[in-house]
Amino acid sequence: xxxxxxxxxxxxxxxxxxxxxxxxxxxxxxxxxxxxxxxxxxxxxxxxxxxxxxxxxxxxxxxxxxxxxxxxxxxxxxxxxxxxxxxxxxxxxxxxxxxxxxxxxxxxxxxxxxxxxxxxxxxxxxxxxxxxxxxxxxxxxxxxxxxxxxxxxxxxxxxxxxxxxxxxxxxxxxxxxxxxxxxxxxxxxxxxxxxxxxxxxxxxxxxxxxxxxxxxxxxxxxxxxxxxxxxxxxxxxxxxxxxxxxxxxxxxxxxxxxxxxxxxx
Amino acid sequence: xxxxxxxxxxxxxxxxxxxxxxxxxxxxxxxxxxxxxxxxxxxxxxxxxxxxxxxxxxxxxxxxxxxxxxxxxxxxxxxxxxxxxxxxxxxxxxxxxxxxxxxxxxxxxxxxxxxxxxxxxxxxxxxxxxxxxxxxxxxxxxxxxxxxxxxxxxxxxxxxxxxxxxxxxxxxxxxxxxxx
Numbered sequence: 001x002x003x004x005x006x007x008x009x010x011x012x013x014x015x016x017x018x019x020x021x022x023x024x025x026x027x028x029x030x031x032x033x034x035x036x037x038x039x040x041x042x043x044x045x046x047x048x049x050x051x052x053x054x055x056x057x058x059x060x061x062x063x064x065x066x067x068x069x070x071x072x073x074x075x076x077x078x079x080x081x082x083x084x085x086x087x088x089x090x091x092x093x094x095x096x097x098x099x100x101x102x103x104x105x106x107x108x109x110x111x112x113x114x115x116x117x118x119x120x121x122x123x124x125x126x127x128x129x130x131x132x133x134x135x136x137x138x139x140x141x142x143x144x145x146x147x148x149x150x151x152x153x154x155x156x157x158x159x160x161x162x163x164x165x166x167x168x169x170x171x172x173x174x175x176x177x178x179x180x181x182x183x184x185x186x187x188x189x190x191x192x193x194x195x196x197x198x199x200x201x202x203x204x205x206x207x208x209x210x211x212x213x214x215x216x217x218x219x220x221x222x223x224x225x226x227x228x229x230x231x232x233x234x235x236x237x238x239x240x241x242x243x244x245x246x247x248x249x250x251x252x253x254x255x256x257x258x259x260x261x262x263x264x265x
Numbered sequence: 266x267x268x269x270x271x272x273x274x275x276x277x278x279x280x281x282x283x284x285x286x287x288x289x290x291x292x293x294x295x296x297x298x299x300x301x302x303x304x305x306x307x308x309x310x311x312x313x314x315x316x317x318x319x320x321x322x323x324x325x326x327x328x329x330x331x332x333x334x335x336x337x338x339x340x341x342x343x344x345x346x347x348x349x350x351x352x353x354x355x356x357x358x359x360x361x362x363x364x365x366x367x368x369x370x371x372x373x374x375x376x377x378x379x380x381x382x383x384x385x386x387x388x389x390x391x392x393x394x395x396x397x398x399x400x401x402x403x404x405x406x407x408x409x410x411x412x413x414x415x416x417x418x419x420x421x422x423x424x425x426x427x428x429x430x431x432x433x434x435x436x437x438x439x440x441x442x443x444x445x
Contacts, residue, residue, distance in 0.1 A: 134336050138294070138297070138379070167313075169312065170340050171298055
């Protein structure tokens, strides 16, 4: 049996060698972050000329990073042969975006071979292709829905009886006789239309430039991302300092060992 | 003895409070369509008529507004004489302004702001502004025959109202005047 060897301490590395070792390690560690910072920085510099300050972002995974739930719609109003629906702030006639509307789409009905759309406290008459014919008269109070009964257009109101559109006086009139019981209700969209509408919806308020800025600063990944970019910035300073010191030390060392070309007197 | 600054302090507080409590006139209706028509036609409100826009009209609209006109027809009310009432909408900055214009012959008789939905520029509803359009006519190059004074801080609303009046005068000129 061999006697137990006494524990040997590894000979300590010189300071310079240790610095070079850490310079390499930090360099490899920083490589992906530095590539990301360089690429995003370059793109941010040119984002104005590329028009990326206004181009939207569509990817759902980016929306998940921002905490923005995907915009989904599964209901719409059937007006004749056209499905009128709302995805985000946009009103769609089938698959075609027609008009911006920041509030909720309250109704759409077929009327006089065209379509009346109620959104944003405005009722508009549009062709079946979505082209605006005209705005209907100013709504009396807060409207809640629409209905077409016997080719008469009815407007449902939040605090009073429904009113109908008098085409002769071009004004909303209070009902004298029977009024329709309910406004048209939204229905489930056909599966293929729903899937088409719900794919590739832009993320609200997120442009490509905003995404790049948040990726560059690390904010896209929350506090952790910011800390990583902070650490990478400090380590980059270390890399520059250690690289410069190492280069300077070698140069001085080389100059010290190299015999002078001119003989000394 | 209280200094002048001390004496003015309550006044300053009142001014500050009024500034803080002041709210923009957003989504405000000043006059209903029915009241506007009563103003235009004292006795009986005539039936509404429709003017379908052709390509010439749309080109003129683009020239007057500086953008394509969004719509295919315009409604107006025709009285027994050559008096007509028009309600048009034009966006000042972001939201449409409803503007009522009464014409008689080739002239503007009155301009009234029916609804203002913008957060700024509501000053165009004031009579001192709309009175400038009284008796205005359209020149051959589709401009008003006079200079309309603007309002500081309401440039876009002033532009929207002025363009709308020009548009109405243009449409009015496109209709055949009834025989007197």
